[in-house]
Structures are given as structure tokens and as C-alpha cells.
Amino acid sequence: MACKAVAEALLPLAAVLVVGFLPPATFAKSPHKHGFRATLTRVHQYPGNYSAAARRDARRLASLSSAAAGSARTHTSKSSFRGLLQALVENGAGAYHMSLSLGTPPLTFPAILDTGSDLTWTQCATCSACFAQPTPLYDPAGSSTFWKLPCGSPLCRALPRAFRGCNATGCVYDYRYTVGFTAGYLAADTLGVGEDTSSFTNAAFGCSTANGGDMGGASGIVGLGRGALSLVSQLGVRRFSYCLRSDADAGASPILFGSLANVTGSEAQSTPLVTNPAAPGSPYYYVNLTGVTVGSADLPVAGDTRFLSQMAGLTSVSGARFDFDLCFAVGAMEVPVPRLVLRFEGGAVYTVPRTSYFDAVDERGDVACLLVLPTRGVSVIGNVMQMDLHVLYDLDGRTFSFATADCASL
């Protein structure tokens, strides 16, 4: 058993690039060598509905675990992707949006940030089935810089084999899952991102023309995974950082790309981005969690029992109706909670802020739960556990760095 924080953007989990793909040499070129900056907007505020998030996370975790435990073939299996897509499509609350623009003239739309997948996609006209979205549909006919990617292009071959196809439409993908689906074709256009709308020509993206589900107020997904299709790979920036504000109602959270992305200072800590030998083609960023400390006890793995033994004096209540394992009746009490410390390879240590792992889950604040769920195989450090941290993904340096920060001042 290991631990997982409630969240949607998946994080520290690494991977090697798939061997055998050609570099995407003809694709997006950055005129901004130094770097650029954008902002992330939280869809729903926390303390929010942790129960609903836990339910969605359970599904997402199941597919992640199968991807992490299995072979590269498992990673691209339909059931694994079904779960991921389903969770994404359901995950309005708790997710973060980033503003993107596509085309000439540009059409701006909000997309859900996802560090656990590579393909950036939006719904395209003419749509045979589309979910409601807050912005007009991107229309290829309305963009002078749009083109379709041919089947032979390396980025077409970077789509998971189980979902891609080739026909008269072009390089097509068709992801089906239990409560919905998204299908379309791979295209390229000028992509704008960031506050000064830095633009990149010939960026590959998914033009989805048949979709089912509900994206919680977004018009698509922006993929920041580790693979060739990922925005970070395509734009050649190779590093990005962000800082999720726990007071997101007070303003947006910064995300920085390229040379602007740097986590420094005496508090900064780093751990290698490692490879999962069982899934070498995975888009996930992996780090090596070497130990967990709960209160004064060093655990090889996270343990609810140990946590419980250090909550003496509080009434334990069933967490089932909140979808958590371990809950307490807290009333208006200021409850003493054992500290939670995560240790990573190379000596990096993260003392998790209390509200990132123990918080009220009901409206009146009478019941508080351990927001860490049991899992097999893979653990996920999610959005909530990363709040008020400035985190850096350095793909070339194969390093994940973090430091506590005042996100608003970055």
C-alpha cells in the first residue's frame, strides 16, 4: 500500500521517451528561446467536494496502476486509456485550466492541464457530437494556418497504437470509454500560450469531432506529459514549473516554461525523475518515494494504522460516505494531527502542509478525514498535495525540484 493525494493533475512520475520515434523536427518552433509564462485557474475552490474528487481519483488511479505495473503494451491498452479519459472528462472540479489559442486568427479557449497525458486536443467543427463548451468551436476552415498531419508523420505514430488509425480523413484517433468518447484527427496549427500569447507555428493537436461526456467547463485538454506529442516536447522548452495557490479564489496560479522555469533558493530540493522499467514508454513523470514519516514513526510505506494510533482521543467515524478510509468527528476542535513527511531518492524531503492531507470533508466541518487513499502499485502526488509548492519538471536534467513558495509572488 502506498499513498495518494486527492487530485487531478498527476504528478511526479517519470519516464523515458519511447525509443524509435524520430524527433519532431518539422514541428513547432519557438521564437521565444528564453521562456514564457501563463496562468492556471482552478475550476472549483477548495475546500471543495473531496468526496467527488476521491471517487474520480479512484478510477484514474486504477488505470494508472495498470499502466505503471504492466508492460508498455499494458500502458497503451484500451482499458487503461478508457479509465484515464473517463476521469479526465469527469474531472471538472479540482482541475486547473490553462488558456490556449489556436489558428489564424486565433481562437482562445480554456483547456484542462494534464501532466499525465501527451495529446493536446479540442473539439472541432464540424462536430458530429460535442459536449457543451464555454467557447465557440475551433473551425479548421476559419484558420489560414491549419493543416492535417499525414499518417506517416512521427507525431501520428506517437499516438497510442491501440487508438490510432489511418483513413481518408487522415491520422485519426478514437478513444472510447464507458461514459463517453472522443474521436478525431491529428492536425497542426499556430498555437498561442501564455500571458504575452507567445505563439508557435505548426503545433500538433487533436481535432476532436465526436465527443461524449462533460469537461467541466473546459474546451479541451493540454497535455504536459513526457512523450513526443506533449506540448513541452513539441515546443522544445524541455522544462516547466508551476505553483498551485491554496488561496486560488484570490487569483490565478503561475506556470512557467523554458528558462523562466527555475526553482532555486536554499529551500529548493531535488530528486531524479526515474524510469519505470515496467512501462518505459509511459508519459508519466515518476519519482522514487523512499520513505514516509507519520508523526514520529518512519514507515516503509504509508499506513493508516499508524496514523490512527497517533490520533488517540478522537472519535474515529466511518469515512465510507465520504469515500475516505479514515475519518474523525472533530466538531469545532483544533485537532492535533501527526505530521506527514515524504522522503525521496537523493534525500529530498517534503513536510506536507496539514490541509493537504487532513481536512474537513462535510459542509459543517464536523468530520475531518485523512485525504490520503490506499493504492497498489503506483502512488500519485496530486494537486492538493502540491499546493503552495513551486515544482519544476526538468526533462533534460531528469530532475523534479520543489520548494515551498508564495505562489502569488512568483
Ligand SMILES: *[C@@H]1O[C@H](CO)[C@@H](O)[C@H](O)[C@H]1NC(C)=O
Ligand atoms: C459531493 O458530491 C457528491 C456526488 O458527486 C454529492 O453526493 C455530495 O452531496 C456532494 N457534497 C457536498 C458537500 O457538496
Ligand SMILES: *[C@@H]1O[C@H](CO)[C@@H](O)[C@H](O)[C@H]1NC(C)=O
Ligand atoms: C476514419 O476513421 C474515423 C475513426 O474511426 C472515423 O470516425 C471516420 O469517419 C473515418 N473517416 C473516413 C473517411 O472513413
Ligand SMILES: *[C@@H]1O[C@H](CO)[C@@H](O)[C@H](O)[C@H]1NC(C)=O
Ligand atoms: C536556475 O537558477 C540557477 C541558480 O540561480 C542557475 O545557475 C541556472 O542557470 C538557472 N537555470 C535556468 C535554466 O535558468
Ligand SMILES: *[C@@H]1O[C@H](CO)[C@@H](O)[C@H](O)[C@H]1NC(C)=O
Ligand atoms: C529508489 O531508491 C532506492 C534507494 O536509493 C534504490 O535502492 C532503488 O533502486 C530506487 N528505485 C528506482 C526504481 O530507481
